[in-house]
Amino acid sequence: MxxxxxxxxxxxxxxxxxxxxxxxxxxxxxxxxxxxxxxxxxxxxxxxxxxxxxxxxxxxxxxxxxxxxxxxxxxxxxxxxxxxxxxxxxxxxxxxxxxxxxxxxxxxxxxxxxxxxxxxxxxxxxxxxxxxxxxxxxxxxxxxxAGQYPLPPQTGAHLVQPGPATHDGLLFDDADPAEGEKTLTLVNRMIGDINAHQRYESPQDELRRSWHDDFIWWGPEGIGATYTIDRYVEQHQRPFRTQIKDRVYNGHVARLAEGNFGGFFGWANLTVTNAGGYMGLPSGKPADMRVVDLYRRDGDKLAENWIFIDMLHFLHMQGLDVLGRLKQT
Missing domain, CATH: 3.10.450.50 (Nuclear Transport Factor 2; Chain: A,)
Structure with a gap:
């Protein structure tokens, strides 16, 4: 191949x-x-x-x-x-x-x-x-x-986010297919853990199955990036799981891997309801999350995760027209 x-x-x-x-x-x-x-x-x-x-x-x-x-x-x-x-x-x-x-x-x-x-x-x-x-x-x-940020403070940090720490993300030459299979298998196992997270004693126990302790979650603006399992739980996972309800998984359009890198996108991956407070918004009606996740595997666990979410669409479905407000100022 x-x-x-x-x-x-x-x-x-x-x-x-x-x-x-x-x-x-x-x-x-x-x-x-x-x-x-x-x-x-x-x-x-x-x-x-x-x-x-x-x-x-x-x-x-x-x-x-x-x-x-x-x-x-x-x-x-x-x-x-x-x-x-x-x-x-x-x-x-x-x-x-x-x-x-x-x-x-x-x-x-x-x-x-x-x-x-x-x-x-x-x-x-x-x-x-x-x-x-x-x-x-x-x-x-x-x-x-551009100095025109429209939302309340986020839980993580957002930077001009770098590429892989290993600087080996440009696979111009084809990687060993066996390595891509390992990455895709690990990503699928991690997805399964998310969908069955109630069976683990703590979020940390769930995450340690698939993630290195010092993994980096490069989240989008509006949520921000986090570093280490404990800070990920504090700054992203806990707010998401406690402030979002009625989560419906809609599936992915594409999911693939090559070498140590893999990822997926959905249209929309999830439909969720803000239970109150997520991203500073009150509770609202169901809204779609269109998401990209890209991963770097290091050995038998994931080390980095880059996330993109169609935040403006997610907010628009909840009644907040961010671009419309900008045009009025």
Missing amino acids: TFQDEKALLRAHYAALAKATPGNVGAILAERTSDDWHWRGMHPFYEQHGAHAVADSFWAPFLTAMSRVQRRQDILFAGRNEIDGFDGTWVVSMGHLMGLFDAPFLGIKPHRRIAMLRYAEFNRIADGKIVETAMFCDLLHLMRQ
Whole structure:
């Protein structure tokens, strides 16, 4: 099993995008995507079909706002999708899109300094074309960088989040398939522990089965990052499990691994109800959480976890229109 053609296609796609302008980005996107390309984006972009719709929705406005954009990629891996019986091939990329924030974007006012838009992207490739994409980015973090943060203080810390501590996340060469199988098996075991967490005496006992004690949970803006099992329990897991109720697991669209890296995304992974207080909001109606989780395995346990959540959509479903408020200020 080799993923060299798919990786080469995505790298060529990114190289072409690096030279794109707001005026020609639609044509550049069309070069390596299918006519019916299905693109999933975060609020307010949502689902688009075809290169020019994606350009009009996301890329042209982004390139208008951000000058001299660089893709600073930290992770790239490929694999077959467990969810469809290991039929489809996906290539995953994670990092930051860095530019000079020179013009308004989605109502966010520019500060003319470096801005880093954190992203994770899943791309399904078939017959030499990108046919399906999920593009997650952390818009709340962009607001914080621009000095326009709209939410109460978060429980963890958010930084310009680094890539793997081992600096080996760019799998341009294919990894040993046996290592990817180990990673996917461990990720699945960890998911099973989450779904059956009541059988463990403590959250720490649950987590120690799959996680190193000094693991890093690189959470999204609005929640923040945590370090070590105990701080993860204190700063993320306990608030989530005590302030969220009626959790419904909807499944994943893609779940795959290569080497020591793996991950998944859902649309939506979870539907939950805020029981009161989560992210500073009162109790509300059910809302969707569209989530990306990317993992680095170290030996027989997980060492790092990068998370992206469509926070603006989650908040919007609870009646908080963050972008609408920005445009009124």
